[in-house]
Amino acid sequence: MLNPDGAGAPAGSRLLEARGIRKSYAALEVLRGVDLVVERGELVFLIGPSGSGKSTLLRCCNRLEEPSAGTLLVDGVDLMSPRIDINRARRQIGMVFQGFNLYPHLDALGNVTLALRKVLRLSRRDAEARAMETLALVHLQDKARSYPGQLSGGQQQRVGIARALALEPKIILMDEPTSALDPELVGSVLGVIRELRERGMTMVIASHEMGFARSAADRVLFLEGGVIVEQGTAEQVFTSAREARTRQFVQQIMH
Amino acid sequence: MNALAGEFLNLDVMWRVMPMILAGLARSAVLCAVLLPIGLAGGIGAMLLSTSRVRAVRWAAIGAIDFFRAFPPLVLIVFVYAGLPFLGVELPTLASIAIAFFLNASSYFGEIYRAGIRSVPAGQAEAARSTGMTASQTFLSVTFPQAVRNVLPELISNTVELIKLTTLASIVSVPELLHSADLARSLTYNSSPLILAALIYFAILWPLVRLAGRLEHRLR
Ligand SMILES: Nc1ncnc2c1ncn2[C@@H]1O[C@H](COP(=O)(O)OP(=O)(O)O)[C@@H](O)[C@H]1O
Numbered sequence: 001m002l003n004p005d006g007a008g009a010p011a012g013s014r015l016l017e018a019r020g021i022r023k024s025y026a027a028l029e030v031l032r033g034v035d036l037v038v039e040r041g042e043l044v045f046l047i048g049p050s051g052s053g054k055s056t057l058l059r060c061c062n063r064l065e066e067p068s069a070g071t072l073l074v075d076g077v078d079l080m081s082p083r084i085d086i087n088r089a090r091r092q093i094g095m096v097f098q099g100f101n102l103y104p105h106l107d108a109l110g111n112v113t114l115a116l117r118k119v120l121r122l123s124r125r126d127a128e129a130r131a132m133e134t135l136a137l138v139h140l141q142d143k144a145r146s147y148p149g150q151l152s153g154g155q156q157q158r159v160g161i162a163r164a165l166a167l168e169p170k171i172i173l174m175d176e177p178t179s180a181l182d183p184e185l186v187g188s189v190l191g192v193i194r195e196l197r198e199r200g201m202t203m204v205i206a207s208h209e210m211g212f213a214r215s216a217a218d219r220v221l222f223l224e225g226g227v228i229v230e231q232g233t234a235e236q237v238f239t240s241a242r243e244a245r246t247r248q249f250v251q252q253i254m255h
Numbered sequence: 256m257n258a259l260a261g262e263f264l265n266l267d268v269m270w271r272v273m274p275m276i277l278a279g280l281a282r283s284a285v286l287c288a289v290l291l292p293i294g295l296a297g298g299i300g301a302m303l304l305s306t307s308r309v310r311a312v313r314w315a316a317i318g319a320i321d322f323f324r325a326f327p328p329l330v331l332i333v334f335v336y337a338g339l340p341f342l343g344v345e346l347p348t349l350a351s352i353a354i355a356f357f358l359n360a361s362s363y364f365g366e367i368y369r370a371g372i373r374s375v376p377a378g379q380a381e382a383a384r385s386t387g388m389t390a391s392q393t394f395l396s397v398t399f400p401q402a403v404r405n406v407l408p409e410l411i412s413n414t415v416e417l418i419k420l421t422t423l424a425s426i427v428s429v430p431e432l433l434h435s436a437d438l439a440r441s442l443t444y445n446s447s448p449l450i451l452a453a454l455i456y457f458a459i460l461w462p463l464v465r466l467a468g469r470l471e472h473r474l475r
Pocket residue numbers: 025028030048049050051052053054055056057
């Protein structure tokens with residue numbers, strides 16, 4: 001589980017296998033050959049300074065951002081294949097955004113049902129039934145008819161999680177899910193993430209919630225300058241990092 | 256003072272020309288019912304072309320939109336109406352007007368839609384695409400509804416402009432409201448029919464103007 005390459009584990013247990021991911025914007029190389037291999041049921045934390053490429057890496061994993069180079073397998077499906085139906089593949093990969101990105105013109109239920117109706121082509125009734133179940137998982141069944149503007153940040157982010165979760169993805173990528181929240185609202189979102197983990201959901205989370213990482217993350221990856229500098233358990237990375245750069249960064253976010 | 260009222264607010268004259276005015280109003284309503292959808296739908300086409308990923312298409316569309324926004328609509332109507340027959344194209348009057356309005360109104364509505372699309376944060380489409388929705392599903396269900404909502408005041412204001420522009424149909428002898436009123440004026444040697452037409456326009460357009468103002472206030 002803690003082996004960085006997942007070597008030794010049966011190939012089928014690798015849910016996400018991104019290798020040699022590179023991404024350049026014009027002359028700027030943001031990702032310089034990143035390997036991100038995630039086992040089924042694993043919760044991987046991605047830390048690193050602002051601009052280190054965390055968001056870009058996550059966005060490359062569902063090709064919201066086109067990698068300049070690299071291979072990308074999700075549950076054995078080659079996402080970089082020229083014949084891939086990327087919309088079909090994305091159903092398997094949930095995404096949660098720093099700024100929530102809820103649809104403001106739809107209520108919480110509408111936010112969750114939209115893809116169920118358009119992508120899975122469920123009937124309205126079936127979509128709403130499934131959306132209500134999913135909203136219950138994030139403890140928002142009472143807010144189904146509220147619009148994003150009427151919800152707190154923590155509630156909005158939980159709707160965002162429900163929107164991703166409703167499609168029953170194999171993995172959920174979260175880009176700083178709590179960093180836009182007031183401190184008192186962070187706990188409710190982390191609580192939901194913890195429950196997802198207990199249900200066996202595979203997740204990659206870019207976040208600096210160190211306490212949460214310590215108690216919930218299987219692995220912490222430290223990204224800097226577009227490369228993974230170091231990885232290990234939360235304990236290893238936060239208290240006994242091998243690399244000076246890692247120690248320096250951990251020092252910064254602890255204060 | 257009485258002479259002024261007699262010339263402009265002669266109720267007797269207004270009453271006598273009422274059937275003509277109402278017939279004109281009906282014709283104006285038909286014009287609006289045909290031209291407004293043409294403009295609204297044409298605007299979507301103009302917006303799609305002017306935001307095309309193909310640069311040549313984009314530039315051509317933006318050029319055409321600029322041209323038709325700057326081109327006086329009255330001259331445009333005359334050109335289409337009187338000019339096309341020279342090219343061997345004979346069209347009914349209404350079709351000529353529809354073409355002229357298509358070119359003019361699509362350009363204006365297209366620019367409004369484009370501003371609306373720009374006002375929707377990129378994260379909206381990204382969220383939708385991340386759930387597996389296609390580009391067109393995303394546009395129809397996420398981007399476009401928000402775009403329209405964000406520019407609703409401008410769309411309504413431009414609708415008011417379009418309704419007023421339908422009076423230009425009078426220059427190609429379509430007996431719409433203003434044309435009928437002017438005819439009534441020349442028949443009665445009295446300007447009251449024009450005032451009556453103006454009052455009718457005001458009664459129809461003022462609520463729309465008010466609505467646009469209120470929406471603008473609410474959205475800011
Ligand atoms: N669309 C873009 N165009 C150009 N540069 C970008 C773009 N997106 C991100 N970048 C750059 O890529 C680098 C990494 O960004 P990002 O992945 O957002 O980092 P992080 O999420 O770790 O803060 C930054 O230097 C950022 O300015």
